[in-house]
Amino acid sequence: MNNSTQLRLLLLFRLTRTLAAGLISVAFPYYILTELHYSAFTLGILYAAATLATAVLTLLFGYLADVWGRKGTLLLAGILLPAGALLAFSSGRLAVIFAAAMLGGFSATGARASGGAGGAGQPPQNAAISDLTTTENRTHYFSLFTFLSGFFGAGGMLLARVIGGRMAFLAAAVVSAAGIPFIFPMRLPRRRSDQRLRVQSRKVIGKFSITGAINGFSQGLIIPFLIPFFVIVYHFPRPRMATYGFIAEILSSVLLLFSPWIERKIGFVMGVAFSRGIGAALLVMLPLVRNLPLALAIYLLTPALRVVAVPAQQTALTAMVHEGETGRALGVSQVARLSGSAGAIVFTGYAFGADDIALPFYAYAAVIAFSLTLYFRFFGARPELRPEEPDNRV
Numbered sequence: 001m002n003n004s005t006q007l008r009l010l011l012l013f014r015l016t017r018t019l020a021a022g023l024i025s026v027a028f029p030y031y032i033l034t035e036l037h038y039s040a041f042t043l044g045i046l047y048a049a050a051t052l053a054t055a056v057l058t059l060l061f062g063y064l065a066d067v068w069g070r071k072g073t074l075l076l077a078g079i080l081l082p083a084g085a086l087l088a089f090s091s092g093r094l095a096v097i098f099a100a101a102m103l104g105g106f107s108a109t110g111a112r113a114s115g116g117a118g119g120a121g122q123p124p125q126n127a128a129i130s131d132l133t134t135t136e137n138r139t140h141y142f143s144l145f146t147f148l149s150g151f152f153g154a155g156g157m158l159l160a161r162v163i164g165g166r167m168a169f170l171a172a173a174v175v176s177a178a179g180i181p182f183i184f185p186m187r188l189p190r191r192r193s194d195q196r197l198r199v200q201s202r203k204v205i206g207k208f209s210i211t212g213a214i215n216g217f218s219q220g221l222i223i224p225f226l227i228p229f230f231v232i233v234y235h236f237p238r239p240r241m242a243t244y245g246f247i248a249e250i251l252s253s254v255l256l257l258f259s260p261w262i263e264r265k266i267g268f269v270m271g272v273a274f275s276r277g278i279g280a281a282l283l284v285m286l287p288l289v290r291n292l293p294l295a296l297a298i299y300l301l302t303p304a305l306r307v308v309a310v311p312a313q314q315t316a317l318t319a320m321v322h323e324g325e326t327g328r329a330l331g332v333s334q335v336a337r338l339s340g341s342a343g344a345i346v347f348t349g350y351a352f353g354a355d356d357i358a359l360p361f362y363a364y365a366a367v368i369a370f371s372l373t374l375y376f377r378f379f380g381a382r383p384e385l386r387p388e389e390p391d392n393r394v
Contacts, residue, residue: 001186001187003132006128006186006187006188007133007141009182010128010129010132010145010182011145013074013179014179015148015149015152015179016152016175016178017078017081017176018153019152019159019175020085020171020172020176021081022156022157022158022159022160022245023156023157023163023175024106024156025157025245026156026157027160027165027169027172028088029228029231030160030164030227030241031164031165032046033231033232036094036097040225040232040352041349044349044350045349046097046098046101047101047345047349048220048345048346049098049102050102050104050106050107051107051220051338051339051341051342052102052338053101053102053105054120054338055338055339058119058122058331058334058335060120061076061120061121061124061327062123062124062328062330062331062334063327064327065123065124065127065326065328066325066326066327066328070127073327075180075184077120077124078121078176078179078180080103080104080105080120081104081105082174082180083103083173084101084105084106085169085170085172085173086169086173087099087100087103087104088100088101088106088169089169089170092166105120107338107341119338122334123327123330123334124327126142126318126326126330127318127326127327127330128188129141129142130318131188131326138314138315139259139263139314139315142311142312142314143256143311146253146259146307146310147253150249150250151249154245154248154249154250154253155246156175157245157249158242158246159171160238160239160242161243162239164238204317204321205328205332205333208329208333208336209333209335209336210374210378211371211375211378212334212337212340213336214340214367214371215337215340216340216341217340217343218344218364218367218368219306219341220341220342220343220345220347221347221360221361222364224348225348225352226299226302227241229287229352233287234292244299244300248303249303251300251304252303252307252308254304255307256304256307256308258308259271259308259309259310259311260311260312262309262312263315268309268312268313268316268379269375269376269379269380272313272372273376275308275309276309276368276371277372279305280364280365280369281365282298282301283361283364284361286298286299287357287358287361314330316379317330317333318330347363
């Protein structure tokens with residue numbers, strides 16, 4: 001089986017997960033806030049618990065992807081999202097919802113295209129993409145995967161117009177489980193890997209982990225609460241929110257196609273600086289304007305600005321570490337991001353519950369500004385990538 005075929009199978013696996021994740025991302029907060037009538041603080045605690053659980057599983061799967069193998073780890077990770085969704089469908093008791101959110105990763109700390117639910121499966125997926133591509137075309141494939149995933153995530157969000165409550169979790173379980181069989185035929189290359197990381201890899205992982213933790217903290221402040229913001233402030237109905245979520249995901253996906261161009265022209269660091277800087281400036285306005293059309297316009301734009309540089313950032317990380325250590329590098333980086341998110345989620349849940357809606361948005365802008373200074377300090381405007389031997393991969 002050639003690498004192009006394996007990439008297509010991996011893509012099908014990923015698309016089923018992002019379709020389910022898009023549905024959950026809209027259905028879950030409405031289910032908690034409007035059907036079970038829990039507070040925004042309870043929702044924040046649920047998100048935080050799911051984030052921490054995903055962080056632990058991410059570290060485990062990143063390690064297993066290098067030491068045990070990509071295929072087995074993908075299968076193991078693939079089971080968790082449908083299992084969590086089935087558990088959420090089984091009961092509306094809060095203890096069961098906590099267990100389901102932690103198992104399925106209902107953390108809402110990332111776009112559906114990059115693992116907004118079931119995010120613990122991202123390190124073995126991205127390590128497999130790295131194995132099947134080269135440094136020259138890797139950003140193209142990361143962008144393509146994320147672009148198509150975004151479209152399916154948008155479709156899942158649109159599906160939430162007609163499927164809500166507990167039935168949304170049953171649908172998500174069926175859809176995400178349907179992708180697991182695509183992994184069985186794959187013959188991913190085995191990488192010889194030592195259990196100990198090389199010194200250079202540890203340095204690179206350390207830098208990406210620091211920036212990832214700070215970036216995760218900023219994400220936790222706002223991203224999980226964008227939909228709850230419209231529920232609490234504007235009492236926005238679920239079907240309409242699903243439509244705007246769909247449009248936001250489509251915009252994000254289309255803009256991702258520019259990631260390879262951004263990488264070539266200005267590098268991933270400048271791409272991060274421009275896109276996230278503009279996004280932070282827009283989000284500061286969100287609690288201030290109290291004008292629904294303008295607020296919706298900001299909501300549509302900011303997810304795209306957050307993710308446009310992600311494929312180039314993923315390429316930089318995988319190209320700076322040894323190929324046998326990419327699973328752990330991606331895993332540790334995501335753990336740092338998710339761990340940073342958890343505390344911020346609790347903070348924003350408390351602030352929303354105390355009717356201090358604006359404070360998390362101001363904190364977000366300050367944290368983004370600090371994170372961008374670290375990107376320039378650690379990597380410069382155009383970081384040097386690890387040389388890679390030419391091969392015959394796609």
